[in-house]
Amino acid sequence: MTTFIIRRLFWTIPVILLVILLTFTMMRQIQGNPFRKSERAVPEAVQRNLERKFNLDKPWYLQYAYYVKGVATYDLGPSLVLRGRTVNDIVEEHFPVSIELGLYAFLFALITGVPLGMIAALRHNTALDYGAMFFSNVGHAVPSFLVATLLIYFFALQWGDVTGLPTSGWSSWEHKILPSIALGLGPMALFARLVRGTMLETLQQDYVRTARAKGLHYRRVVGLHVLRNSLIPVVTAAGPLLGFIITGSFIIELIFNVPGIGQYFVTAVNARDYSVVMGLTVLLSVIVIGANLVVDILYGILDPRTRDART
């Protein structure tokens, strides 16, 4: 197991290098330049100086090399647009908020979605099953900005006196409830449907019949024999989803006025703020890679067959 993890960690290095290269190329493919905007017209000479300062006059491979060197020493460079701020500042200030929001949403999705799917599967073809699946289909289909708006309208405005929930902000735990639910509802629906499907399949397995033939209590049959095998596909889906939730919170952050990283991401692309875009992309890819690594490790714990295949 340890060798497996170490090897996987080594593999992240070329992956990150490739991510940097791709982002780098794509950003250069979009025409434009952080300093060449009509509304911020600067004299020719000043622009030259700026380009020289940020190495934009060098060939692309040198720029790439400089950047990689920066990343390796955790120096993501200065923002090209926001004067006096480095990418490190932006990341350190706003990234933890996005991660926090993403984790809460993810936990909400996991804690509600998995039991919902279990109930639906164990009460297959009953009103409970149909109800749970209707709820999760709606949760899956309704876009998060609409969910967010409705949540604010009902829970913060209409019933605000009872719930005491604020409409926006991020300063106390009350502020964190509605955005987490709004962001987690879609993934919750996904988990519920996934768990229901795999659980229905697992319930049909011969080894579940064996477990029952041994006289095991229903609770143990479901809780150990069925659930453990049903969770394998869920874990597979959860890794990439975690990355998606953290990166995909832009709209929710905007609606609830959460000081996360999402807004920087979008404005930076429009402003051609190369270093901010690069820095955030690299960071997010590190998170996705990390999440997938955790998934692979969990996979080995849940399914012993994969352990033999890779030591």
Add this chain to the structure above:
Amino acid sequence: MALLEVRNLATHFFTREGTVRAVDGVSFALEPGKTLGIVGESGSGKSVTALSIMGLIPKPPAEIVSGDVLFEGRDLTKLSEKQLEDVRGREIAMIFQDPMTSLNPTLTIGTQITETIRRHYDVPKQQARKKAVELLEEVQIPRAADRLDDYPHRFSGGMRQRVMIAIALSCDPKLLIADEPTTALDVTVQAAVLDLLDDLRQAHEMAMILITHDMGVVAESADDIVVMYGGQIVEHASVNDLFDRPEHPYTEALLGALPQIEGEGIRTGRLTAIPGRPPDLKNPPPACRFAPRCPYANANDSCATVIPELREIRKDHWVRTAHPACERAGAREPEKVQA
């Protein structure tokens, strides 16, 4: 008193396409320490009979619609699920056809054995593990103590079936139901597993129900044989009587499909196949279920109109047909079935 007495058991599957009468009025009794073979083709109702005894039929769509399953005088069909859980594994154990899928791939075999022991006996973990090692040794798994913490995928099919047998034996049940225990195994392994089963049955003084579609499997180890066809028992006799003097045309056909490579009565030439296909149990033939495939039935007799009863044609030999061999002896030659 019989250990197990099944009386007029009927298990039906209520599906959207109609009611499947998978088991339709099955009765038999089993004495302690004896082996009953249940023989029949796929879909004859033998596995559903076994699952009905255990209370393991999939509900819905299946339902026991009538009959009793008396185990030591207790009617298992009247027990609650909780009471049944106490019987399963402890009083009646079962092993299944496919050892590759019958063990949980994510738990060690040690766990899967000890959880059974600890479910029925209040013993500490270490003692249960010790017992598990003894059981694995008993089913002849080499290096038993080392293999306790292995997962099922590291075992071959034959070894997995031995693990299943160890699990079944773990609580010293009085009855072991083996549902096609060797069907999924290599031919070379089949005989070894069957011998092991029979030895263990004797050592543990268990009764056994051995379900198979292979007459050869039950020939050596069974005391009595029940032949099932279309959800019903068509012949029931002691093993010797059944092999020496089969009465039902279906039993004769099954024996005719058995290759014989040694001893008297050695057959040469091709094995005979049974023409036609098993009855559709949603719409079974109106009277005798074997009539459409029976070489002795013809348009003029009662086979299509009168339901044949299971009758005792001589002492302890029961048969359900209008044309038992002893009544037609020499009377006429079997006619060929119309295509």
